[in-house]
Amino acid sequence: MRLVLTNATIIDCIDPIPKPNSSIIIEDGKITNILLSQTIQFDENTNSIINLNDQFVLPGLWDVHIHPDYPLPPSVSIAEQALLFGQRLIEGLTDSGVTGVRTGGAAHFLDVLWRDAFEKNQYVGPRVFASGNFLTSTAGHFLDSGQAIECDGPFGFVENIRTQIKNGVDHIKLNLSGGIMGPNWDQHQHSFLLDEELEAAFAICKKRNMKIMAHATNPLSVKKASTMGAHSIEHGYIMDEECIELMIKHNTWYVPTLAITQLTDSQSTDSWEKEWSNKRNLNQHLSTRAENASKEHSKWFLKSLKSGVKMALGSDIKPLKDSCLLEMGLWVKCGATEWETLLAATAKAAELCGVGNQLGTISKGKIADLIVVGDNPLEDIRNLRDLKLVIKNGEVVSDKRNLKN
Numbered sequence: 001m002r003l004v005l006t007n008a009t010i011i012d013c014i015d016p017i018p019k020p021n022s023s024i025i026i027e028d029g030k031i032t033n034i035l036l037s038q039t040i041q042f043d044e045n046t047n048s049i050i051n052l053n054d055q056f057v058l059p060g061l062w063d064v065h066i067h068p069d070y071p072l073p074p075s076v077s078i079a080e081q082a083l084l085f086g087q088r089l090i091e092g093l094t095d096s097g098v099t100g101v102r103t104g105g106a107a108h109f110l111d112v113l114w115r116d117a118f119e120k121n122q123y124v125g126p127r128v129f130a131s132g133n134f135l136t137s138t139a140g141h142f143l144d145s146g147q148a149i150e151c152d153g154p155f156g157f158v159e160n161i162r163t164q165i166k167n168g169v170d171h172i173k174l175n176l177s178g179g180i181m182g183p184n185w186d187q188h189q190h191s192f193l194l195d196e197e198l199e200a201a202f203a204i205c206k207k208r209n210m211k212i213m214a215h216a217t218n219p220l221s222v223k224k225a226s227t228m229g230a231h232s233i234e235h236g237y238i239m240d241e242e243c244i245e246l247m248i249k250h251n252t253w254y255v256p257t258l259a260i261t262q263l264t265d266s267q268s269t270d271s272w273e274k275e276w277s278n279k280r281n282l283n284q285h286l287s288t289r290a291e292n293a294s295k296e297h298s299k300w301f302l303k304s305l306k307s308g309v310k311m312a313l314g315s316d317i318k319p320l321k322d323s324c325l326l327e328m329g330l331w332v333k334c335g336a337t338e339w340e341t342l343l344a345a346t347a348k349a350a351e352l353c354g355v356g357n358q359l360g361t362i363s364k365g366k367i368a369d370l371i372v373v374g375d376n377p378l379e380d381i382r383n384l385r386d387l388k389l390v391i392k393n394g395e396v397v398s399d400k401r402n403l404k405n
Contacts, residue, residue: 001048002027003368003394008052010034011378012362013059013346016339018376020054026368029394034364048396055388056376058342059360060099060369062349063092063324064129065213065234065255065314067105070145078108085110086117089125092320094398097371097390100127102353104173104213104234104316105134105147112168124397127369129353131213132164134173135201137192139185141175141215148175154200161204171211171231174201177221180237180260180289188217188237188293191224202228219243226252232352234314237261237293239300247309253352254309256301257316258330259323261294270382273329276322302335312352313344328381338378368394 003026010019012034025033068088072081085106092098103111115128133149134142135157142148151157161172176198178187193201205212211231216222218238225233226246232253236243237260247254264287268274282290305311313331315323324345331341350360358367374386390398 001394003391003396004049005057005370005372006049006051007054008057008372009054009376010036010362011056011058011342011376013343014361014363016378018056018378024057024362024368024370026391026394029368031362031364031366031368034362050389050396052372052388055372055374056383057362057370057372058377059346059350059362060371060390060392061097061324061345061384062100062102062313062353062360063098063315063320063327063345064100064102064232064312064349064352065104065257065316066101066318066320066323067103067145067147067316068111068318068320070105070147070318072146081107082110082113086114086123086125088319088321089114089118089128090123092324093124093126093392094390095321095387096325097384097387097398098126098320098324099369099371099390099392100129100350100353100355100359101320102129102171102213102314103131104215104314105131105142105145107133107146109133109167109169115170116168124392126392127355127359129170130168131171131173132167132169133160134175134215135160135164136175137197140192141177141179141182141186143182143186151197154196157197157201158204161201161208161210165208165210169210171213172201172205173213173215174230175215176225177215177217179215179217179235180293181286188235191218191221198224198228202230222246226250232312234316235260236300236304237297239304243300244304244307244309247304248307251310254304254311255314255352256297256304256311257314257327258297258301258334259315259317259327261290261297262330262334263317263326264290267291267294269333270329272322272382272385273326276326298334305336305340310348310352311344312349313341325382325384328384332381338381341381342377
């Protein structure tokens with residue numbers, strides 16, 4: 001199949017300067033040519049030609065820290081959970097242009113289930129990099145999510161990591177510390193795991209070539225995770241200069257998940273933030289905890305970004321159709337440029353997931369996962385909400401051009 005996008009303004013996520021009056025030629029799901037300011041000749045092999053009328057085409061968006069649905073009441077059956085899980089992923093693709101995700105916890109290996117269903121083209125959804133359950137200690141973090149496995153002692157962690165591997169996960173999510181959204185004994189200032197537990201967990205992951213997605217929320221846990229070889233640090237609510245130095249030294253990714261501390265009712269500024277916050281209905285105690293952590297979190301986010309730490313965009317909120325766009329707005333609000341934010345949600349996110357050579361930029365030879373929006377997101381990141389088209393594997397999977405004028 002051959003698809004041609006003409007009269008496009010390309011933001012390729014390689015060069016920050018948009019390229020107007022351009023065309024993209026897609027064959028069998030891949031970008032075969034990019035013509036800048038050239039008239040294109042069509043032949044009988046062209047199945048579809050779409051005139052974008054100077055609208056902006058970009059790589060598909062990514063959210064590399066998601067939990068599609070949590071917590072769910074006990075009355076919801078596993079079959080219903082599976083349906084909701086897939087529905088949330090599909091909505092993220094079709095409603096917001098999220099073409100790739102990495103999970104940070106999922107009950108019943110539903111992320112593995114839907115990853116495989118999408119890869120086999122049984123359904124159309126985003127590319128999924130699956131964690132399965134996340135591993136924490138007894139009295140650890142986020143136990144009411146339905147996604148936690150409580151482990152104790154070195155063997156407890158090794159045994160459960162092997163179980164995750166047996167069930168087909170792509171990476172291991174390991175919670176080294178507490179969080180913002182939990183009971184009083186689950187605090188982000190506290191680290192939970194013993195050195196021997198950490199050593200065993202990291203050793204078995206290294207032996208089995210499994211990357212560790214490390215929930216680390218304070219300086220001790222960030223330093224431990226970076227030094228021991230974590231692939232990514234999630235959250236980093238409290239850090240110090242040594243944390244930044246170690247992440248750079250060990251080539252560790254940082255996924256800040258700003259939405260956890262920057263999106264309470266009192267912090268919400270635009271209509272999208274306010275609508276989401278109202279639906280979330282966070283209680284006052286947890287709102288206060290988030291707000292108390294917000295200034296420190298945003299400080300270390302910006303210091304990490306400006307210091308050259310490798311960073312990608314992940315939200316840690318739901319639903320997926322809102323999460324990525326809200327998180328991108330928070331990156332800009334906390335001091336990132338639109339260009340830095342866009343890179344974090346495209347090229348760098350794909351690189352974090354190990355597929356940067358195939359996805360994340362508009363380049364000849366790469367897979368055609370693309371979105372089209374009406375206005376320039378480099379002028380205002382919120383312009384990504386004016387979604388016109390979503391293309392996955394070179395095929396249009398969502399067309400909103402007749403719905404928005």
